[in-house]
Amino acid sequence: MQAVLEHSPPAGATVQTAKRTGFLLLSPSVLILLVWSIVPLVMTLWYSLQNYNLVDPTLHGFAGIDNYWYLLTDPDFLHALLNTLVLVAGVLVISIGGGTLLAVLYDQEFFGRGIARIMVISPFFIMPTVSALLWKNLMLHPIYGVYSAMMRAVGLTPIDWLARFPLMTVMMIVAWEWLPFAVLILLTAVQSLDGEQREAARMDAAGPIARFRYIILPHLGRAISVVVMIETIYLLTIFAEISVTTAGGPGVASTNLAYLIYSRALLQFDVGGASAGGVVAIVIANIVAIFLVRAVARNLEA
Amino acid sequence: MATVELKNLRKTYLTEEIIKGISLSIEEREFVVFVGPSGCGKSTLLRMIAGLEDITSGDLLIDGQRVNDVEPGKRGLAMVFQSYALYPHMNVYKNMEFGLKLSGMPEAERRAKIEHVARTLQLEPYLNHKPGQLSGGQRQRVAIGRAIVRNPKVFLFDEPLSNLDAALRGQMRVELSALHRKLGATTIYVTHDQVEAMTMADKIVVLQKGIVEQIGSPLELYHHPRNLFVARFIGSPPMNFFSAIFQGGDAAGSSVQLRDGSSLYVPVTSPGLLPGTKVTVGIRPEHVELASSGPNSGVVEVIERLGAITLVHVRMPDGEIIVVQTDGAVLTDVDTRVSLTLPPRNCHLFAPDGLAFEACHRHPLAA
Numbered sequence: 001m002q003a004v005l006e007h008s009p010p011a012g013a014t015v016q017t018a019k020r021t022g023f024l025l026l027s028p029s030v031l032i033l034l035v036w037s038i039v040p041l042v043m044t045l046w047y048s049l050q051n052y053n054l055v056d057p058t059l060h061g062f063a064g065i066d067n068y069w070y071l072l073t074d075p076d077f078l079h080a081l082l083n084t085l086v087l088v089a090g091v092l093v094i095s096i097g098g099g100t101l102l103a104v105l106y107d108q109e110f111f112g113r114g115i116a117r118i119m120v121i122s123p124f125f126i127m128p129t130v131s132a133l134l135w136k137n138l139m140l141h142p143i144y145g146v147y148s149a150m151m152r153a154v155g156l157t158p159i160d161w162l163a164r165f166p167l168m169t170v171m172m173i174v175a176w177e178w179l180p181f182a183v184l185i186l187l188t189a190v191q192s193l194d195g196e197q198r199e200a201a202r203m204d205a206a207g208p209i210a211r212f213r214y215i216i217l218p219h220l221g222r223a224i225s226v227v228v229m230i231e232t233i234y235l236l237t238i239f240a241e242i243s244v245t246t247a248g249g250p251g252v253a254s255t256n257l258a259y260l261i262y263s264r265a266l267l268q269f270d271v272g273g274a275s276a277g278g279v280v281a282i283v284i285a286n287i288v289a290i291f292l293v294r295a296v297a298r299n300l301e302a
Numbered sequence: 303m304a305t306v307e308l309k310n311l312r313k314t315y316l317t318e319e320i321i322k323g324i325s326l327s328i329e330e331r332e333f334v335v336f337v338g339p340s341g342c343g344k345s346t347l348l349r350m351i352a353g354l355e356d357i358t359s360g361d362l363l364i365d366g367q368r369v370n371d372v373e374p375g376k377r378g379l380a381m382v383f384q385s386y387a388l389y390p391h392m393n394v395y396k397n398m399e400f401g402l403k404l405s406g407m408p409e410a411e412r413r414a415k416i417e418h419v420a421r422t423l424q425l426e427p428y429l430n431h432k433p434g435q436l437s438g439g440q441r442q443r444v445a446i447g448r449a450i451v452r453n454p455k456v457f458l459f460d461e462p463l464s465n466l467d468a469a470l471r472g473q474m475r476v477e478l479s480a481l482h483r484k485l486g487a488t489t490i491y492v493t494h495d496q497v498e499a500m501t502m503a504d505k506i507v508v509l510q511k512g513i514v515e516q517i518g519s520p521l522e523l524y525h526h527p528r529n530l531f532v533a534r535f536i537g538s539p540p541m542n543f544f545s546a547i548f549q550g551g552d553a554a555g556s557s558v559q560l561r562d563g564s565s566l567y568v569p570v571t572s573p574g575l576l577p578g579t580k581v582t583v584g585i586r587p588e589h590v591e592l593a594s595s596g597p598n599s600g601v602v603e604v605i606e607r608l609g610a611i612t613l614v615h616v617r618m619p620d621g622e623i624i625v626v627q628t629d630g631a632v633l634t635d636v637d638t639r640v641s642l643t644l645p646p647r648n649c650h651l652f653a654p655d656g657l658a659f660e661a662c663h664r665h666p667l668a669a
Contacts (some may be wrong), residue, residue: 146376196387199354204401204452205375218391 047275054269067276099182187222304455311360338509380449525665568658589648
């Protein structure tokens with residue numbers, strides 16, 4: 001024992017060595033993360049302060065806050081911002097409202113439940129571009145679409161959904177894609193509800209609606225906040241569905257922030273303006289994230 | 303307060319019959335305990351009474367009314383679950399209030415009632431706590447409180463103490479008995495713990511594989527088990543058994559020959575049994591007496607000293623182990639040879655079909 005004590009190095013030195021090893025082992029991933037996120041961010045910030053338009057190479061140089069000024073005073077920007085919020089809120093309401101009801105439904109015993117569950121989950125596995133195309137050409141097309149055929153069958157005039165209600169239609173398509181995710185998470189949450197709690201509620205003479213309102217819904221609180229958080233992160237950047245169906249139009253009726261930046265950069269070749277849009281989007285996403293993470297974290301703690 | 307009557311109650315899951323025709327009547331204010339090994343159907347039977355499981359056939363009567371098809375909440379029962387099943391997002395007050403609120407009781411009346419019950423159960427300081435902030439014993443009390451406020455006709459308990467540690471279980475057992483005396487409510491209690499059954503019950507129902515093995519007071523079951531199963535199940539450590547040959551009997555008793563050739567005259571009647579039939583002799587460990595010499599000798603294999611009592615495990619010549627419960631200060635040591643005396647009046651005889659022979663004299667405490 002004595003010998004061991006004498007030969008072991010002082011405790012402080014061991015800690016130092018361990019720290020250095022840890023740092024060395026961590027450094028490759030830290031480096032990659034830095035290159036991956038910081039470099040593009042700095043480049044975006046730099047371009048957003050430059051006059052940089054691909055179709056007019058003669059105009060270049062430091063622009064100051066001009067790009068931001070043009071963007072923030074552009075009526076399209078406000079419109080796109082509003083569209084983004086409407087899309088996020090609308091899809092959240094549809095997917096969580098519908099998801100909760102479907103989760104409770106799929107928790108019941110009924111014939112063919114296994115197959116029904118797989119079918120309700122499957123839209124989530126379809127690529128956004130593909131599902132947008134399916135909806136655009138197969139379901140909603142004013143001439144060939146299934147809905148048009150159904151409307152004609154009862155004597156109604158088919159509606160050109162994407163032209164008449166572009167934002168609502170995009171919202172519907174995105175909600176169709178995200179509803180399965182909500183169902184999946186909420187179904188597992190419903191199933192984790194203690195059976196004896198439901199039975200206790202039955203003994204307390206709670207009917208199905210009272211059980212849903214007072215037992216199941218509070219139990220789902222955490223799962224719902226997780227769904228809200230994850231969906232919001234993705235819904236702020238909806239792009240493929242808009243690009244495939246309406247291309248942001250008519251006008252800017254279905255343009256959200258992500259699509260606005262894209263159209264500035266790659267349709268109008270205004271790299272400087274698009275970068276300014278990107279920076280604004282980052283700021284907005286962070287504001288949303290701070291509020292969201294706080295609200296959700298509080299909910300998860302309780 | 304109410305009576306409960308079960309008439310040939312049956313329950314079938316798919317093709318398997320779980321409850322095989324149980325008839326039972328429970329009097330007002332009675333504390334009835336369903337006891338049996340796991341899988342005997344005791345919890346299923348309780349859940350059928352509660353209305354949480356459908357009744358396949360037979361009649362369930364509460365206060366003389368057939369309630370087979372009445373919703374659980376409308377039967378006038380309250381149940382305490384094994385996991386307590388408190389609503390985790392509601393505080394103690396709201397947990398107790400939930401059922402009352404749904405039944406449309408006015409706010410003031412609810413408050414008065416809950417506060418009264420909380421005082422009885424010493425829950426007043428915790429009314430604003432969530433179940434997650436309470437200890438196991440406190441949660442247990444909240445679950446009981448939630449049952450009491452509804453003023454039910456019958457209380458149902460489904461293994462309520464099995465999640466508590468031994469000390470707390472003992473304490474809650476006493477509290478439950480006191481509470482039952484105070485409320486005087488008809489109570490049905492399911493447990494696998496025979497100590498709970500023996501200490502709390504007015505009437506014990508021993509179940510095995512969906513049938514009733516015996517119904518009786520705790521001491522009736524202890525002194526006059528109806529068959530081998532009940533004899534083995536009630537009492538700890540369990541009764542010792544050995545085989546013997548029936549020799550003959552008269553009105554005052556029956557005589558049997560043990561393996562080692564000695565014979566025993568037990569005061570039980572044996573109508574119609576042929577001499578030469580193989581029977582089983584049973585005697586509880588606390589009734590076997592140790593002697594230093596004599597017949598029935600064996601070697602001490604294990605000694606468990608519990609302080610107040612000592613359990614001596616004796617290996618008999620035929621290889622069987624007989625457990626003897628004796629004084630805590632007994633000096634016997636492992637590997638010594640001891641003799642066992644079997645007082646005949648404490649012996650039980652069981653026919654080949656497992657049924658016990660009728661005792662000639664009922665035990666005074668089990669009349």
